[in-house]
Amino acid sequence: MTRAQVIVVGAGPAGSSTAWHLARLGIDVLVLDRARFPRDKPCAEYLSPEASRLLDAMGALAACEAAGAAQLAGMVVRAPNGTLLRGDFAAAHGFRGFRDRGLALRRSVLDALLLERARAAGARVGEEQRVTGLVRDARGAVTGIETLDASGHTAERQAAIIVGADGLRSVVARRLGLSRARRRPKRVAMIAHYHGVAGMGAYGEMHVERDGYAGFADVGSGVTNVAVVAPATRVKRAAMAPAAFFDAWLAAHPHLGARLAGAQRVDAVRATGPFAHHARRAWARGAALVGDAADFFDPFTGEGIYAALRGGEMLAPHIVAALDARSPRDADAALAAYDAERRRTFAGKWRVERLVALAVAVPALMNRAAATLGQRKDMADLFVGVAGDFVPPSEILSVRYLLRLLAT
DSSP states (O other), rough: OEEEEEEEEEOSSHHHHHHHHHHTTOEEEEEESSSSSSSSSSOEEETTTHHHHHHHHTTTTTHHTTTEEEOOOOOEETTTTEEEEEESSTTTTOOOOOOEEEEOHHHHHHHHHHHHHHHHHTEEESSSSSHHHHHHOOTOOOOEEEEEEETTEEEEEEEEEEEHHHHOOOOOHHHTTOOEEEESEEEEEEEEEEEEOOOSEEEEEEEETTEEEEEEOOOOTEEEEEEEEEEEEEHHHHHHOOHHHHHHHTSOOOHHGGGGTTTTEEEOOOOEEEOOOOSSEEEETTOOOOOOEEOOOOTTTTOHHHHHHHHHHHHHHHHHHHTTTTTTTHHHHHHHHHHHHHHHHHHHHHHHHHHHHHHHHHHHHHHHHHHHHHOOHHHHHHHHHTTTTSSSSSHHHHHHHHHHHOOO
């Protein structure tokens, strides 16, 4: 029977960040993932300027840049009526990120680099290990996990704390009974990579349409990440395979389809979602959740990878406190303190995400906001800085900003 102080389920950015920070604090940590790395993952593959701080702390920033990560100066957003707005990360508002640019890099590269950093810090890693269940003691506290490997062998692995970092469909969150689906917005994403997309520059792009939105971003080495995000009900009614729906959606928007006319798709269209789920709390006795396993609302603002990395950094000291606790009650308090800090840290960004989701769902509202931001570069830069995780969300949640945003 394998034992560790902490077992982290999932070796994406949230799991690798958690494992790296724990290993650096001297904790015996085992990371398990159902995949073998490197592996692809459907994702917008955007890292905000402030994510570079976390990459740098882990010793991964230089490796990401050496691997050819694209450098993004900001974001361009197109409203349903064609109005464009552009925001820059380096701007005159007085806020500065760790870097003046964001990054974009294939998840197949990024995740392998981050997992290697966790290994280098001292974490043990087990690949092709599917978690099938949780082990509990008589009090209901989590004491371990059950796994199934690629050869069909089952095993029980024990740890003082189990961390669910296993993403949108977290097995750990479901087995804990903490996962909750939100009623809206129910969207799914279809993502593929292309060589030779016309008109790509130094900005990530979001194109909002009446039936969803699309994201275009250079991810390095001449490759563009193209994502289509549409209401889950629309995809279901279409009864089409992801690739067919993806192609049909882009073809129905000629200004986007034309940019792919001379491009070459280099991999399969992958689907992910529905989104909009959360855990009613990010801990249980003997367990904690981090990254998408704890909360994921919608991919428009690109918060996923930063929140995953930041969540691991945040969680690690609380786990150490739980491990050092003198009683189960004190251990529970340490994990509850993590959840409280997580909510305080991300609360403002969550409010911004919900306002953006409302605008995306109501074309007239999106058109009006884009008209204002298209004319007010200072306001657009603030919005993009919030999306870049270095401008406080309060800057665009103020009554003054919102009234200006919706002014006719």
